[in-house]
């Protein structure tokens with residue numbers, strides 16, 4: 001079931017912000033984030049500049065910059081395939097007072113809590129910061145002290161699909177807005193006409209890797225007389 005909500009935007013806008021419907025699982029205030037991200041697009045006059053970047057070609061659906069704001073790691077509005085996306089996070093912190101009841105272990109959808117001798121131990125490599133363990137803990141031995149957004153970017157479908165990559169593991173609305181602005185500046189300044197953000201990031205990464213390789217490469221030797229140049 002689709003549970004996304006498209007913000008009502010003027011049809012001339014070349015961006016779209018999708019966010020979850022009101023949902024009891026939401027860990028953050030998505031309206032506040034959507035409002036601020038919308039302001040960023042307006043402040044930098046994104047749609048007009050994106051149109052100019054297309055060089056007179058009529059915009060197609062993939063030229064609309066897609067943003068998703070998911071209220072929790074369940075990611076119902078598919079942030080992983082959007083150009084820029086936020087995922088609500090609630091980071092569990094372990095304190096004192098554990099009675100070893102095991103409710104947190106049972107509540108974790110990702111099986112990343114075990115009970116040790118002194119209480120719960122969370123595998124942070126696996127934990128998605130959904131906060132479900134803390135919500136079930138009757139003593140407050142697991143609490144949520146930090147909430148915010150994970151920021152990912154560069155996702156897309158199409159001819160060469162790719163998932164968005166993390167640019168920040170946890171930030172607030174202000175931080176997310178700053179990252180959006182930086183991302184849009186990059187796209188508008190360095191993107192080829194019609195190039196998607198994901199393709200641009202991949203291209204820049206290739207150039208960076210290439211430059212690193214060249215910087216670390218030894219000078220090529222001059223072949224001596226009689227040395228075979230044939231490749232094996």
Ligand code: SF4
Pocket residue numbers: 003020021023024025026027070071072073074075076077
């Ligand atoms: S991503 Fe989370 S908050 Fe959003 S609709 Fe899905 S379950 Fe609800």
Ligand code: SF4
Pocket residue numbers: 090092107108109110111112113122126127128129130131132133134
């Ligand atoms: S925050 Fe979610 S994923 Fe992480 S340990 Fe708690 S229940 Fe498991």
Ligand code: SF4
Pocket residue numbers: 097098099100101102103104105115119120136137138139140141142
């Ligand atoms: S739910 Fe709370 S009290 Fe129960 S085992 Fe987990 S941390 Fe301990």
